[in-house]
Amino acid sequence: MNSQRALDIASLQRDLAQAGYIAEPGLAAALLLMRDLERPLLLEGDAGVGKTEVAKALADINETRLIRLQCYEGLDAHAAMYEWNYQRQLLAIKLLEHDERSGAMDLARKEQDIFSERYLLKRPLLDAITGERPPVLLVDEIDRADAAFEAYLLELLSDFQISIPELGTVRATCRPLVVLTSNGTRELSDALRRRCLYQYIDYPDYEKELAIVRKKAPGAEARLAQQIVAFVQAARRMELQKRPGIAETLDWTAALLRLGISTIDVDGAERIMDTLSALIKTRDDRAAFPREVVARLAAAC
Amino acid sequence: MLSADASPLEARAAARLAGFPGFLRANGFGIGGGDSVQALHAADRSGLLDQDVLRWSMKALLCRRGDEWQRFDELFDVWFLPANRWQSPERREAGEGGQSDAHSGGPAQGGAADDEDIRPRRAASREEVLSSTDFSALAEREHALEIEALMRRFARQLKYIRLRREARARLRRSVASGGTPFHLVWRNHRSVRPRLVLMIDVSRSMVLYSFFYLRLARALAVELVDVHSYIFHTRVTEVSQALHDPDPWRAQERLHLIAQGWAGGTRIGESLEQFNREQAPRVVHARTAVLVLSDGYDTGEPRQLSDALAQLRRRARRLVWINPLGNRPGYAPTCQGMQAALPHIDLLAPGGDLASLRAVLPDLIETLH
Numbered sequence: 001m002n003s004q005r006a007l008d009i010a011s012l013q014r015d016l017a018q019a020g021y022i023a024e025p026g027l028a029a030a031l032l033l034m035r036d037l038e039r040p041l042l043l044e045g046d047a048g049v050g051k052t053e054v055a056k057a058l059a060d061i062n063e064t065r066l067i068r069l070q071c072y073e074g075l076d077a078h079a080a081m082y083e084w085n086y087q088r089q090l091l092a093i094k095l096l097e098h099d100e101r102s103g104a105m106d107l108a109r110k111e112q113d114i115f116s117e118r119y120l121l122k123r124p125l126l127d128a129i130t131g132e133r134p135p136v137l138l139v140d141e142i143d144r145a146d147a148a149f150e151a152y153l154l155e156l157l158s159d160f161q162i163s164i165p166e167l168g169t170v171r172a173t174c175r176p177l178v179v180l181t182s183n184g185t186r187e188l189s190d191a192l193r194r195r196c197l198y199q200y201i202d203y204p205d206y207e208k209e210l211a212i213v214r215k216k217a218p219g220a221e222a223r224l225a226q227q228i229v230a231f232v233q234a235a236r237r238m239e240l241q242k243r244p245g246i247a248e249t250l251d252w253t254a255a256l257l258r259l260g261i262s263t264i265d266v267d268g269a270e271r272i273m274d275t276l277s278a279l280i281k282t283r284d285d286r287a288a289f290p291r292e293v294v295a296r297l298a299a300a301c
Numbered sequence: 302m303l304s305a306d307a308s309p310l311e312a313r314a315a316a317r318l319a320g321f322p323g324f325l326r327a328n329g330f331g332i333g334g335g336d337s338v339q340a341l342h343a344a345d346r347s348g349l350l351d352q353d354v355l356r357w358s359m360k361a362l363l364c365r366r367g368d369e370w371q372r373f374d375e376l377f378d379v380w381f382l383p384a385n386r387w388q389s390p391e392r393r394e395a396g397e398g399g400q401s402d403a404h405s406g407g408p409a410q411g412g413a414a415d416d417e418d419i420r421p422r423r424a425a426s427r428e429e430v431l432s433s434t435d436f437s438a439l440a441e442r443e444h445a446l447e448i449e450a451l452m453r454r455f456a457r458q459l460k461y462i463r464l465r466r467e468a469r470a471r472l473r474r475s476v477a478s479g480g481t482p483f484h485l486v487w488r489n490h491r492s493v494r495p496r497l498v499l500m501i502d503v504s505r506s507m508v509l510y511s512f513f514y515l516r517l518a519r520a521l522a523v524e525l526v527d528v529h530s531y532i533f534h535t536r537v538t539e540v541s542q543a544l545h546d547p548d549p550w551r552a553q554e555r556l557h558l559i560a561q562g563w564a565g566g567t568r569i570g571e572s573l574e575q576f577n578r579e580q581a582p583r584v585v586h587a588r589t590a591v592l593v594l595s596d597g598y599d600t601g602e603p604r605q606l607s608d609a610l611a612q613l614r615r616r617a618r619r620l621v622w623i624n625p626l627g628n629r630p631g632y633a634p635t636c637q638g639m640q641a642a643l644p645h646i647d648l649l650a651p652g653g654d655l656a657s658l659r660a661v662l663p664d665l666i667e668t669l670h
Contacts, residue, residue: 003351029347029357036346037339037362044367147526184367184583186527190331193365200370239578241612284612 008032012061021050021057022204022211030199031058040157040178042193045201048245050212051181054201055138058177065135067176069124071145077152081162082126085119092119115166125153126162129172137176143186150192157195204246206233212246217253227264227301228253232279234297240285251278269295314349315341317381322363324380328372331365352381447655449520451662456524458666459494495590495618495669496527500576502595504534504567510625510653514594517658519544519552529584533572539580567598569638570605577612590619590669594652596626599638606638610645619669620646623661627651 012028023031031054034041043051059066069080096110122130128137139153156162160172180196182188204212210229213220220228232249244252255275261268272294280286322330322337340362347358356377364370499518503511511532518530522545530541543555585591591613599606614620622642626632628651634643643649648668650661 003348003354005346005348005354006351009354009357025353026357026360029354030361033343033347033358033361037343041361185586190365193331194333197361198364198366198370199361200364200367241578241582 005029005032015061016057017215019057019060020215021053022208022215023054023057024208027054027199027201030197034177034197037197038175040180040196041199042188042196043179043181043199043201044184046203046243046245047183048247049201049203050246051201052138052140055136055179055181058179059136062136062177064133065131066138067124067128067135068138068140070140071142071149073144073146075145075149077149079123080125080149080152081123081156082164083121083123084115084166085121089114089119117167120164120167125156126170128176129156129160129162129174130170131174131176134174135176137178139178139180141183142180142192143182143184143188147189150189154189154192154195203236203243206230209233209246209249213249213253216250217257219257220253221262224256224262224264225253228256230301231264231297234300235279235289238288240280240288241282242280242285244279244281248279248281252276254278264298264301266295266299269298272298311349315344318344318349318355321359321380325363325376328376330363330369332363336363355381445516448516449523451655451659452517452520453524455662455665456521458662459525459669494525494527495588496584496586497521497525497529498584498589498591498617499528499530500537500573500591500593500595501530501532501540502534502567502569502593503532504598506567506596506598507625510594510596513654515540515544515556531576531580533569533576535566535568535571537572537576537580566600567595568601569595569597569599570601570603570607570609570641573609573613574605577609577616581613581616585613585616587618589617590621591617593620593622593642593646594625595622595638596624597622597634597636597638597642599636599641603637603641607641607645610642614645619648621648621650621665621668622646623650623652623658625651625653628653628657 009025009028009032012032013023013025016023016028030041033039041054043054045051055068056066092114096114120126124137128135142150142153145153157178160175161169163169180192206229209232210225213225213229214222217225228249232244232252236243252275255278256264256272259271259275261271261275264272269291273289273291276286276289276294280289318340319337322332322340326332340359343358343362344355347354349355356374359377360370360373364373499514499521501511501514501518515530515532518528518540522528522530522541528541528545529539530544531537532540540556543552546552546555610620622639624634624639627634627649632651634640634649639649648664650664652658652661
């Protein structure tokens with residue numbers, strides 16, 4: 001039962017793979033739906049499962065800009081939407097002081113001039129809605145921002161306009177494709193969730209991770225790639241504080257290649273130990289990988 | 302909506318689909334009336350007759366959070382598939398290779414290998430009690446006003462705790478007026494309260510106090526947004542959603558469902574270890590104060606408790622232990638559990654009843670700064 005939509009999904013998957021992202025069909029379906037319904041897409045999942053990469057790949061296949069807004073605690077509307085270019089404004093004021101023209105009319109015009117778009121610094125959110133072509137707007141780690149900022153964002157996402165007191169309302173000239181990511185450090189508001197399509201991204205299974213390693217690290221031979229992925233998958237099943245993500249897998253692959261390790265086996269456990277810092281990121285987790293464990297895991301690969 | 306010339310099959314499928322959001326809502330999904338319309342719109346685009354495509358589209362559209370994501374596939378099957386075509390719950394084999402990236406479209410392949418819970422969390426332990434517990438005390442009227450008043454006071458005092466101050470605001474304001482500081486922003490008044498994580502011991506030795514603490518947690522959650530509550534005995538369970546339900550009856554119902562093992566044995570170390578592993582990375586950050594409400598009687602290894610607490614302490618901002626026995630005359634924290642815990646906690650406070658909690662509040666606030 002191959003509907004038109006199924007073909008669309010398969011073709012989008014191919015495009016994403018071309019852009020270096022291996023997507024499950026479910027994600028591809030969500031991306032199509034996001035385009036159809038003009039809704040933002042909320043991606044949740046552990047750190048390092050490739051949430052941010054989705055937006056990059058999406059920008060790549062649409063051949064458009066990626067505008068990234070990295071959220072952090074204390075991010076406010078100024079840093080995210082717009083700011084006046086105070087230095088230029090001051091300079092303009094000084095210049096206008098020596099201008100011969102005066103009188104009420106001119107004064108009003110001067111003032112209007114100073115608060116015109118020339119003196120406006122576009123921050124990511126304003127930038128995203130005033131372009132000529134719809135860009136991809138990535139709001140990264142939205143859970144790190146405060147609840148107040150979430151409310152600002154909500155307003156933008158529903159009306160696609162920003163009001164600037166001195167200038168008036170700026171309407172969107174294009175609707176960006178919005179991707180939000182969250183690590184779940186803070187519960188997001190229901191209102192935000194309601195606006196978004198949702199996608200939970202889990203750690204990849206063996207096949208998918210192998211495909212990713214083959215794609216992103218073509219230098220690794222097929223056998224080594226299989227061993228690397230098997231090793232990481234086994235490590236992920238251990239009880240670790242910080243489970244290695246895909247980025248760690250790729251880092252580790254690079255580290256192994258760099259040291260010229262071409263196969264993972266028991267004899268090479270010592271050398272594998274040297275590279276583990278690319279995969280294991282806390283002291284307690286490191287303690288869970290003594291030589292014997294590494295040798296055992298390596299033997300099983 | 303669907304075009305008029307839809308085949309009878311499609312019309313039937315659309316009618317079936319129209320009821321689906323309501324079905325999800327009945328199963329606890331947080332979706333509203335507008336979503337039904339959206340679902341039909343989306344189905345119009347994606348087509349109704351390809352099961353997988355419909356499943357993926359509806360999943361993205363109608364799920365809001367992780368737990369809904371996990372349950373969706375099963376509910377989808379229940380609603381759309383005839384009874385004998387449900388996917389069997391054993392998806393362990395499918396998990397290995399079932400989710401290949403090619404879309405093969407067969408009805409047996411649901412793209413649903415990700416909802417299994419592999420972690421061996423369900424393992425039974427010898428000290429678990431699987432009886433049900435009466436939660437009606439949760440809505441008890443006695444002392445309700447006092448508890449609320451105390452928690453309101455606590456919440457209000459927390460508001461004055463500022464963990465971060467910014468000088469940047471003043472600079473920015475002065476730039477706006479050409480470097481002349483018209484607006485003297487002496488201090489940014491935005492307060493950043495610590496997040497609270499309550500770990501409530503509900504083992505048998507705590508039976509007299511656990512309800513009291515649950516009511517405290519419930520009253521506190523009314524005042525503050527950022528409160529996360531957990532109960533533990535031999536393992537740890539999150540109760541925030543259930544406990545903070547505004548409807549007291551529904552809160553009781555939901556607690557009923559998750560309270561297996563209530564009043565059983567205590568393994569604090571193991572519970573905290575589990576918490577560290579599964580919840581802490583998500584819940585505990587540098588602004589978090591963790592409050593453990595327990596008597597410290599532990600049947601596990603003291604060493605394990607000590608390690609788990611040390612790990613939690615490193616992650617959190619403050620670690621406070623409230624011991625209900627602490628205000629008994631002649632009490633000293635000599636039991637093994639407390640001995641193991643003492644080196645890692647910032648404050649050990651007694652708190653068996655309202656009066657002692659009230660007395661300890663200033664200390665608590667002081668510690669949380």
